[in-house]
Amino acid sequence: MNRKMITYSLGRALRIEGMLLFIPFLLSILYQDKGTLPFFITMVLCLAIGSLMAMKKPLKEDFHIKEGLILVAGCWALFSIFGALPFFISREIPNYVDALFETVSGFTTTGSTILTDIERLSKSLLFWRSFTHFIGGMGVLVFVVAVLPMDRNQGEGSSINILKAEVPGPEFGKLTSRLNVTARILYGIYIVMTAVLVAFLLAGGMSLFDAVTSAFSTAGTGGFSAHGESIKFFNSTYLEIVLIVGMLAFGVNFNLYYAILMGGWKNIWENDELKYYLGIFATATIFMAIKNMDLYTSFGESLKNAGFTASSIMTTTGFVTVDFQHWNAFSQGILVLLMFIGASAGSTGGGLKVYRIGVLFKTVFAEVKKVLNPNRVVNVQHDGHVLEKDKVRSICAYFVIYMFFFVLSFVLISLEGKDLVTSFTAVATTINNVGPGLSRVGPVENFFHFSIFSKIILTIDMLAGRLEILPILILFVPDVWKRR
Numbered sequence: 403m404n405r406k407m408i409t410y411s412l413g414r415a416l417r418i419e420g421m422l423l424f425i426p427f428l429l430s431i432l433y434q435d436k437g438t439l440p441f442f443i444t445m446v447l448c449l450a451i452g453s454l455m456a457m458k459k460p461l462k463e464d465f466h467i468k469e470g471l472i473l474v475a476g477c478w479a480l481f482s483i484f485g486a487l488p489f490f491i492s493r494e495i496p497n498y499v500d501a502l503f504e505t506v507s508g509f510t511t512t513g514s515t516i517l518t519d520i521e522r523l524s525k526s527l528l529f530w531r532s533f534t535h536f537i538g539g540m541g542v543l544v545f546v547v548a549v550l551p552m553d554r555n556q557g558e559g560s561s562i563n564i565l566k567a568e569v570p571g572p573e574f575g576k577l578t579s580r581l582n583v584t585a586r587i588l589y590g591i592y593i594v595m596t597a598v599l600v601a602f603l604l605a606g607g608m609s610l611f612d613a614v615t616s617a618f619s620t621a622g623t624g625g626f627s628a629h630g631e632s633i634k635f636f637n638s639t640y641l642e643i644v645l646i647v648g649m650l651a652f653g654v655n656f657n658l659y660y661a662i663l664m665g666g667w668k669n670i671w672e673n674d675e676l677k678y679y680l681g682i683f684a685t686a687t688i689f690m691a692i693k694n695m696d697l698y699t700s701f702g703e704s705l706k707n708a709g710f711t712a713s714s715i716m717t718t719t720g721f722v723t724v725d726f727q728h729w730n731a732f733s734q735g736i737l738v739l740l741m742f743i744g745a746s747a748g749s750t751g752g753g754l755k756v757y758r759i760g761v762l763f764k765t766v767f768a769e770v771k772k773v774l775n776p777n778r779v780v781n782v783q784h785d786g787h788v789l790e791k792d793k794v795r796s797i798c799a800y801f802v803i804y805m806f807f808f809v810l811s812f813v814l815i816s817l818e819g820k821d822l823v824t825s826f827t828a829v830a831t832t833i834n835n836v837g838p839g840l841s842r843v844g845p846v847e848n849f850f851h852f853s854i855f856s857k858i859i860l861t862i863d864m865l866a867g868r869l870e871i872l873p874i875l876i877l878f879v880p881d882v883w884k885r886r
Contacts, residue, residue, distance in 0.1 A: 406460035413455025420448030430526035437526035440491035475873040508534030510868035513625030513720035513837030516850045532615035539622030539750040596621040606641040623751045625720025625837040632722040653717035653745035716740040718752035720837020727844040752835030833867040
């Protein structure tokens with residue numbers, strides 16, 4: 403394993419975090435709040451330690467997938483460990499485990515919180531909280547690869563191994579011949595979409611601070627809000643509709659946006675995942691709207707609330723406009739299913755991903771056909787093309803690993819003695835990077851009441867879900883740490 407190159411790369415990434423911290427540091431000066439010194443200290447630490455780690459450039463600069471996985475896990479861990487310091491140093495979150503939980507929830511775009519009174523936080527810390535969603539949305543390493551020039555001696559394969567290890571979904575699309583250019587294209591699309599969303603939110607009467615922080619949270623499909631009531635605080639149908647469109651847009655595979663920019667409009671109609679994604683959303687919305695009609699004054703209001711909640715949960719954003727804890731069991735069951743399904747592969751959303759769910763169902767149907775007619779050749783197809791058996795096998799293997807990780811986490815969380823719904827949905831909402839769950843982790847509740855042990859387990863779940871488990875598991879394999 404190329405440890406020197408991993409250390410060097412982590413140092414460069416840490417320096418980037420130090421530079422990013424300069425933005426909330428300036429805001430803290432502007433607002434004259436408690437964040438000035440904490441952000442300054444954290445910024446200096448990131449720049450100093452990062453510079454020490456990246457001081458000596460290793461001669462051997464190649465990266466294999468193993469190094470890529472370790473770098474991804476290490477980078478997310480470092481970003482979170484240092485990113486939690488402003489909360490902790492300011493004493494606005496006095497327990498470091500709580501500060502780490504909140505920060506990991508931000509970077510992994512989960513949106514679960516331990517805060518009981520969000521609006522008591524300083525403005526600069528509220529901004530940093532949402533900014534972590536924006537940074538983590540497209541991936542920390544995608545950002546680093548986008549902003550740092552590629553070293554001449556570092557092969558293109560090194561960057562692709564880094565990005566493959568991090569980018570959400572089962573497949574990373576190489577849009578151009580150079581991976582750092584690809585990363586910049588993805589971030590360019592991401593930034594433009596976010597800026598457009600800010601403009602629409604401002605047009606709806608939001609303040610600049612609320613518009614920017616809400617757009618960051620929507621872009622990263624994270625769900626942190628500067629208000630305890632989340633989006634319900636604004637009481638605006640216009641803003642809710644804008645955010646429904648925004649959440650759904652950021653839940654689409656970004657490679658599809660690039661294809662559209664290049665004139666590939668036919669890709670929309672040929673993309674199976676997009677059809678399933680919108681179809682599942684529409685079906686869930688209609689069913690929940692019908693079942694909840696008796697709770698609202700009109701079907702239109704029920705449809706709006708169902709649509710907002712369905713888009714929020716399916717894209718794993720986690721914004722809230724209604725307390726769906728009071729919805730019927732059927733609607734809550736749909737929401738739990740949406741937590742697991744998640745958004746599209748290659749989007750900023752979490753969950754198992756619509757692509758994987760589609761392939762899993764097609765694989766089951768193919769096996770049923772095979773049982774009924776053993777001599778029949780049955781292939782699994784996606785977008786009109788036959789999928790390679792290795793790809794189908796890897797998706798099935800991921801599902802098994804995912805379920806094992808979920809069950810293990812659920813058992814560990816259950817040791818605390820909370821009710822079944824709380825324990826189950828706490829794990830479901832963190833491992834799928836959603837935010838709110840049901841019962842004691844419902845839309846108007848929080849995670850403060852969990853023990854330190856449970857918070858650590860749920861923090862690991864958030865990281866595992868965002869990185870799709872493998873980079874976390876590989877850290878515990880002894881052979882990985884052997885020197886080459």
